[in-house]
Amino acid sequence: MQGVHKRYGAFPALSDINLQVRRGERIVICGPSGSGKSTLIRCINGLERHQQGRIAVDGVELTGDPRATDAVRREVGMVFQQFNLFPHLTVLENCTLAPMWVKKMPRREARDLAMHYLHRVRIPEQAAKHPGQLSGGQQQRAAIARSLCMRPKLMLFDEPTSALDPEMVQEVIETMVSLAEEGMTMLCVTHEMGFARQVADRVIFMDAGQIVEANRPDAFFDAPQQARTRLFLSRIVH
Amino acid sequence: MSAGWAVVHERFRFILLGAYPRDQQWRPALAIVLFVALYVLSARRACWRPWLPAAWLAILTGAIVLMRGGPLGLARVPTESWGGLPLTLLLATVGFAAAFPPGVALALGRRSALPAIRALSIAYIEVMRGVPLVTFLFMASLMFPLFVPAGFTIDKLLRAQAALALVQAAYLAEVVRAGLEAVPAGQREAAASLGLRFGPATVLVVLPQALRISIPALVNTFIGFFKDTTLVTVIGLFDLLGTARAVIVDPRWFGAAVPVYLLVAAVYFTFCFAVSRYSQHIERSLMAHGHQ
Numbered sequence: 116m117q118g119v120h121k122r123y124g125a126f127p128a129l130s131d132i133n134l135q136v137r138r139g140e141r142i143v144i145c146g147p148s149g150s151g152k153s154t155l156i157r158c159i160n161g162l163e164r165h166q167q168g169r170i171a172v173d174g175v176e177l178t179g180d181p182r183a184t185d186a187v188r189r190e191v192g193m194v195f196q197q198f199n200l201f202p203h204l205t206v207l208e209n210c211t212l213a214p215m216w217v218k219k220m221p222r223r224e225a226r227d228l229a230m231h232y233l234h235r236v237r238i239p240e241q242a243a244k245h246p247g248q249l250s251g252g253q254q255q256r257a258a259i260a261r262s263l264c265m266r267p268k269l270m271l272f273d274e275p276t277s278a279l280d281p282e283m284v285q286e287v288i289e290t291m292v293s294l295a296e297e298g299m300t301m302l303c304v305t306h307e308m309g310f311a312r313q314v315a316d317r318v319i320f321m322d323a324g325q326i327v328e329a330n331r332p333d334a335f336f337d338a339p340q341q342a343r344t345r346l347f348l349s350r351i352v353h
Numbered sequence: 354m355s356a357g358w359a360v361v362h363e364r365f366r367f368i369l370l371g372a373y374p375r376d377q378q379w380r381p382a383l384a385i386v387l388f389v390a391l392y393v394l395s396a397r398r399a400c401w402r403p404w405l406p407a408a409w410l411a412i413l414t415g416a417i418v419l420m421r422g423g424p425l426g427l428a429r430v431p432t433e434s435w436g437g438l439p440l441t442l443l444l445a446t447v448g449f450a451a452a453f454p455p456g457v458a459l460a461l462g463r464r465s466a467l468p469a470i471r472a473l474s475i476a477y478i479e480v481m482r483g484v485p486l487v488t489f490l491f492m493a494s495l496m497f498p499l500f501v502p503a504g505f506t507i508d509k510l511l512r513a514q515a516a517l518a519l520v521q522a523a524y525l526a527e528v529v530r531a532g533l534e535a536v537p538a539g540q541r542e543a544a545a546s547l548g549l550r551f552g553p554a555t556v557l558v559v560l561p562q563a564l565r566i567s568i569p570a571l572v573n574t575f576i577g578f579f580k581d582t583t584l585v586t587v588i589g590l591f592d593l594l595g596t597a598r599a600v601i602v603d604p605r606w607f608g609a610a611v612p613v614y615l616l617v618a619a620v621y622f623t624f625c626f627a628v629s630r631y632s633q634h635i636e637r638s639l640m641a642h643g644h645q
Contacts, residue, residue: 160546181550188548199543203561212557213547258543265547 119168121154121324128154129165130324136269141301143311143332146321147347152304155321156271159302160191173268189217192262196274198254200246206233206257207242210264217265225264232260236290252283256290263294270294272303306351312336320344360600360609361616368596368616371436377428381439384416388442396631398638409450416443432510436591438620440510444517444582444592449525449575451518456525461555463530474526481523487584489516494588513585521578528574532567533559565639572632576625593617 119132129151136142144152157163158170161177161184170177172187201209210229214220220228233239236256238249246254255275262270272291276284288310295301295314305311311318311332318335320328320343328335328344339345361368370381391412394400400408420439422429435443462474481489493516494509501507536559544554564571586595597617601610 162542162545185548185550188546191546193543193546195539195543197537197539199537199539201540201543201558201562203565213549216553216557217548261547 119158119165119170121158121163121165121167127324129158132168132324132326134319134326136300136302138268139298139300140316141295141299141314142303142317142319143315144302144304144319144321145306145308145311145347145351146327150321151324152321153273154324156193156273156302156304159269159271160188160193162193189265190268191271192265192267192269193271194255194258194262194273194275196277198246198251198258198278200254200258200261202246205243205245206238206249209246209257210261213261214264228264229260232263233257235263235293236260250283251279252286255279255283255287259287259290259294269300269302272301272305274304274306276305276307308336308351320347322347358612360606361612364600364606364613365616367437368593368600368613369437369620371440371591371596372434373436373439374428374430374434377430380419380422380427380430381435381437384419384439385442387412387416387419388439388446391446392628396635413447413450417447432508435510437596438593440591440595441579441582441593444514444585445575445579447514448517448521448582449578451514452521452525455522457529457560459522459526460529460533463526464533478523478526481520482527486517486520486581487587489520490584490588492516509588510590513588513590517578517582517585521574524574524578525571528567528570529563531570532563532565535566536562568639569632569636572628572635576628579625579628580621593620 119129120127121129132155134155144155146152154163158165158177159172164179165177173190175183175186175190177183177187200206201212204212207226207229210232211222211225214225214228215222230239230242233242236259238253238256238260241249241253241257246257249257259275275291276287279287284307288307291301291303291310292314303310303315315332317329318332319326320335320339320341322343328339328341330340335344336348339348366375366378370378373381391409394408395405416439418424419427420430420435420443421432459474459478462470463478465471465474490513493512497512498506540558540562541554544558549557582592583594585592586598589595591599594617597613600606601613
C-alpha cells in the first residue's frame, strides 16, 4: 500500500497509509475503535474502495477493474468479526461453495479439500450441521476453514474474537497461531495482545486513520515511542 | 330454502367445472388434483430443491395440455368453455408462477447500483401497484385488440392471465425486496471475499436466504392474489365466482343466491385457510430452526 487515502464524505477514514507486507509476515493491527483498522484491511480485498494511492497484492493492483478485484480476492481470504457463515448451508457446503463455483472444482475434490481444512481447525464432526447449531468458537473456526479452502496466499482477520464469549477466544487464537506457524501471511486486526506478542512480526498502531507506530512486538509493547501508543496500551493492558 | 339447496345439487358440476363438455369433465377434475398436488409438493421442505421449479413447469404445462387437448388424442376444448374451480386455480397458480421470476428481477433491480435499472424497476412497480387491477383487465380484454392488426388475435384467457401476472409481479417484487433487505450485508461481503461475483453471490447466498425470510409474506400475497382472480368475471371469464353468478341469474333458479354463494365461499375459504395454516406452520418452523 502506498499513499492510500479514503474518505467517507468529508470524514477521512484513512490518511496516507504506507504499508509493505512481505510473504510469510504476520502483522497485528490495533488501535481505538474508529481508527480505520477495519477499513484498512477491507481495502486490501476491495470490499472498500480507496480514493487515492495504490494497493497491490502479489503484483496485482486494485484499480477498480472487476477483473483485478477478482484476481486479488482469489488470493486473499478474510475472516469477519460476525463470522458471516451462510446460515442456509451446512458447514461443509459453506466450505465447498467457493471452490466449486469460483474455481470450478469437482464436487468430490471440493469435499475432500473442505474436510481436510475442517480437520485442520478440529471440527470435522460438525461438517453436516448448519452454522446455527455450532458454538461461536466453532463457527469462527468453520469460517477460517471456509477461507482456507480457497488456498489464499494472504489471510485478513477483522477482529475475529471480538464477538466471542471469553471461554471460546482461546480455541480461535490457537487456530490462528497454528496457521501462523505454518507460514501463512497474515494481517490481523485484534486486541489479543498475547497473540500479538506470540506470533506477530510487526505490531501496527493506528489512530484517526493514520499509522502512528509500527514495530517489533517486544519493542512495541515494552518501549512504545509515541504518546498515543502509550496511552492506548495503558488502557488495554491491565 | 330447500329449493335453494336443490340448485346446488343440480348445478354443482357447472359451478365447479364450468361449461366444459360433460363427457370430458374428468380432465378439469384431474387438473384440480394436479394443482393441489403441486401445492402439497411445494409445501414440503424436503422438496425445496433445485428441481422444484422444473416440477412447477412440468405440472402446469401438464394441466394446461390436459384442459386444452390436442396431444394424446385428447379432443380440443376452446378456452371459452373453461370455467369454475380449475380456471380459478389456473389463473392463480400460473399467474403466480409467471410473476415470480420478473418479481425477483424487479426486487433486485430496485436495489441495483445502476440508476437506470433502479428507476425502471421503481417506475414499473409503482405504476402497476398504483392502478386498479380491473383497469388492466379491461385494457387486456377491450383495448388490446384495438391496437393490434386485424386478424391477429390472442386468446382472451391468455390476455387476462398476462394482465394478472404483470400486476402480481409488482407486488411480489416488494415482498422479495423486503426479504433481500433482511439479509445482513455481511453475507454479501463474505461471498465477495471468497471470490464470488455479484451473480453467483445473489443466486447462491443472498436469494435463498431472502426467499426463506419472505415465505410468510409470499404466502399472504398468494392468498390475496387467489381471491383477486375473481375480478376476471368483469371481462366475461367464468371462474368459480363467474359460474356461480351465471347460475344465480338463471330465472329458473330465482332466489338461489345464498346457497350458491355459500358454496363458493366455502371453496375459497378451504383453499385460503389451508394456505394460511401452512404459512403459520412454516413461520414457526423457520423461527425454531433459525433460517437454515
